[in-house]
Amino acid sequence: MSAQLTVHNSLTRQKEVFNPINEGRIGMYVCGPTVYSDVHLGNCRTFVSFDVIYRYLLHLGYKVRYVRNITDVGHLEGDVDTGAEDKIAKKARIEQIEPMEVVQKYMNGFHDMMTVFNTLKPSIEPRATGHIVEQIEMVQQIIDNGYAYEKNGSVYFDTIKLAKEDGRYGKLSGRIIEDLLVETRDLKNQSEKNHPSDFAIWIKAAPEHIMRWNSPWSVGFPGWHLECSAMSTKYLGTNFDIHGGGNDLKFPHHENEIAQNYGSCDCEPANYWLHTNMLLMNGKKMSKSVDPETGISNSIAPGELFTGDNPNISKGYSPMAVRFFMLQSHYRSTLDLTDVALTAAEKGYRRLMDANKILQDLSHPGKGSAGELDKEIQELIQLAYTDMSDDFNAPKALARLFELVTKINGLKAEHLAFDQITPETLVTLKATFTTFIFDIFGLLDDALAGGGDGEYETLDGLMQMVIKIRQSARQNKDWGTADTIRDTLKALKIQLKDGKDGTAWSKE
RNA sequence: GGUCGGGUGGCCGAGCGGCUAGGCUCAGGUCUGCAAAACCUGCUACCGCGGUUCGAAUCCGCGUCCGACCUCCA
Numbered sequence: 142m143s144a145q146l147t148v149h150n151s152l153t154r155q156k157e158v159f160n161p162i163n164e165g166r167i168g169m170y171v172c173g174p175t176v177y178s179d180v181h182l183g184n185c186r187t188f189v190s191f192d193v194i195y196r197y198l199l200h201l202g203y204k205v206r207y208v209r210n211i212t213d214v215g216h217l218e219g220d221v222d223t224g225a226e227d228k229i230a231k232k233a234r235i236e237q238i239e240p241m242e243v244v245q246k247y248m249n250g251f252h253d254m255m256t257v258f259n260t261l262k263p264s265i266e267p268r269a270t271g272h273i274v275e276q277i278e279m280v281q282q283i284i285d286n287g288y289a290y291e292k293n294g295s296v297y298f299d300t301i302k303l304a305k306e307d308g309r310y311g312k313l314s315g316r317i318i319e320d321l322l323v324e325t326r327d328l329k330n331q332s333e334k335n336h337p338s339d340f341a342i343w344i345k346a347a348p349e350h351i352m353r354w355n356s357p358w359s360v361g362f363p364g365w366h367l368e369c370s371a372m373s374t375k376y377l378g379t380n381f382d383i384h385g386g387g388n389d390l391k392f393p394h395h396e397n398e399i400a401q402n403y404g405s406c407d408c409e410p411a412n413y414w415l416h417t418n419m420l421l422m423n424g425k426k427m428s429k430s431v432d433p434e435t436g437i438s439n440s441i442a443p444g445e446l447f448t449g450d451n452p453n454i455s456k457g458y459s460p461m462a463v464r465f466f467m468l469q470s471h472y473r474s475t476l477d478l479t480d481v482a483l484t485a486a487e488k489g490y491r492r493l494m495d496a497n498k499i500l501q502d503l504s505h506p507g508k509g510s511a512g513e514l515d516k517e518i519q520e521l522i523q524l525a526y527t528d529m530s531d532d533f534n535a536p537k538a539l540a541r542l543f544e545l546v547t548k549i550n551g552l553k554a555e556h557l558a559f560d561q562i563t564p565e566t567l568v569t570l571k572a573t574f575t576t577f578i579f580d581i582f583g584l585l586d587d588a589l590a591g592g593g594d595g596e597y598e599t600l601d602g603l604m605q606m607v608i609k610i611r612q613s614a615r616q617n618k619d620w621g622t623a624d625t626i627r628d629t630l631k632a633l634k635i636q637l638k639d640g641k642d643g644t645a646w647s648k649e
Numbered sequence: 650g651g652u653c654g655g656g657u658g659g660c661c662g663a664g665c666g667g668c669u670a671g672g673c674u675c676a677g678g679u680c681u682g683c684a685a686a687a688c689c690u691g692c693u694a695c696c697g698c699g700g701u702u703c704g705a706a707u708c709c710g711c712g713u714c715c716g717a718c719c720u721c722c723a
Binding site for chain 2: 154174175180181182183184185186187217218228314315316317387388389390391392393418419420421424425426427428429465466469470471473474475476477479481482483484485486487488489490492493495499528534536537539540541542543544547550551553554555556615618620623624627631636637638639640641645647
């Protein structure tokens with residue numbers, strides 16, 4: 142059905158044929174959010190991208206164990222040396238609530254958002270605080286192997302030692318070892334670290350720090366990066382298939398993660414590293430700082446995107462329109478979010494959904510032979526799979542679907558003839574659309590979704606009644622009534638589509 | 650400053666040595682009571698300058714502009 146799967150590996154900076162460690166099974170770890178504030182829209186893009194990747198791997202028939210963590214301790218603001226504070230602890234202090242309340246609140250918000258974007262849940266979603274024991278054990282292993290040292294109750298990873306040994310440190314992020322070594326002379330502050338690039342894997346808690354655990358070195362807490370090394374090892378093993386995350390995590394997070402895995406067991410954690418690119422807004426990185434001239438900030442929260450309650454956009458966009466917008470670009474490319482681009486995506490999304498509805502209602506008259514049209518359709522279907530197998534090229538596969546949309550509408554409009562395609566091809570086409578749109582791309586039809594519990598049926602029943610009334614008005618040439626109905630519905634964002642065989646309706 | 654990735658038609662966005670994606674917009678047409686929708690037709694682009702090649706948006710060099718990471722930022 143599909144061609145050989147290739148993926149772009151950040152480790153080698155090139156596309157490689159994907160071969161899982163265990164036949165038919167895939168272990169995939171994706172860095173989840175640090176839950177100290179509302180989830181960032183850019184983060185949503187990353188998770189939607191990996192959702193499509195996950196869905197496609199499942200579609201290919203792999204048994205995938207998808208692990209996506211929740212970081213709920215250890216992610217510092219600033220550097221350890223300069224009296225940095227844990228992000229969650231800081232938020233707890235400011236809001237005067239328990240750190241775990243902070244975690245729960247934003248984790249719930251994150252989960253809600255993932256549901257809104259219709260992402261599949263990971264197989265395991267481990268939390269850093271739930272794996273303190275594993276992390277302490279890993280610190281001990283790293284110390285035992287000579288890759289870490291203790292200073293006043295805190296433990297630091299010795300990056301220079303690892304860098305000197307066959308240049309293992311810096312491979313992923315492209316750091317130059319010589320530069321690292323030269324920096325040694327700049328050690329002017331009274332840091333506990335032997336070298337500026339060393340990083341904390343266990344941090345002694347200051348007296349006022351409330352998130353703290355006993356350890357052989359001090360009452361403290363684990364360093365950021367460590368949770369991912371410990372939890373990926375626990376659930377996927379010391380060597381697994383895919384590790385993913387946002388591009389911004391490449392350094393230092395992922396580089397340090399690799400260092401920790403080398404340090405603890407001398408193993409390379411993942412065979413393939415996949416990184417998603419950034420989401421920009423109006424050509425620039427989102428930033429909450431307010432522009433002094435315009436008085437608005439170049440940023441938007443996911444919720445605002447849906448309600449339209451943000452000066453950067455003219456109206457609200459449905460989550461599925463946004464998901465479609467994301468699908469139109471490759472996961473390794475930056476994506477520029479703008480109002481006009483979203484409007485364009487919204488229309489494209491509706492066009493695809495409407496075409497699918499039309500397709501599913503088409504029935505083949507019975508006889509038809511494989512003509513040129515049949516061949517074209519079969520080829521486009523095949524190409525869509527080939528594209529997805531080429532480093533998950535969703536935008537290209539989506540383009541194939543749109544080429545098929547033209548065929549579908551053509552058949553519906555009787556511009557193209559059914560006798561040019563076989564009944565089997567129509568069945569395949571229907572199945573392909575369902576598979577791609579819903580299973581692989583993870584879209585939902587807004588017009589059908591929403592209410593649930595038969596709400597659509599109720600609405601459709603009402604609409605059929607209204608359409609019938611308007612139809613009789615039209616037969617009586619009562620254009621005033623007919624147009625009033627049409628305009629009133631239009632104001633309610635319901636569009637009537639008059640066709641040869643009656644009138645259809647759809648939500649805008 | 651260092652490292653990395655980019656500049657594609659009116660806009661977004663694939664392609665990454667030959668076969669000139671796709672979405673949106675726009676213009677003309679078919680259909681329609683009018684319109685919308687749908688369909689048909691049209692709109693040939695690759696930052697600049699060199700080079701390699703039979704042939705470059707695609708490879709190389711220089712320049713230029715933009716972004717990311719290096720530092721809190723997803």
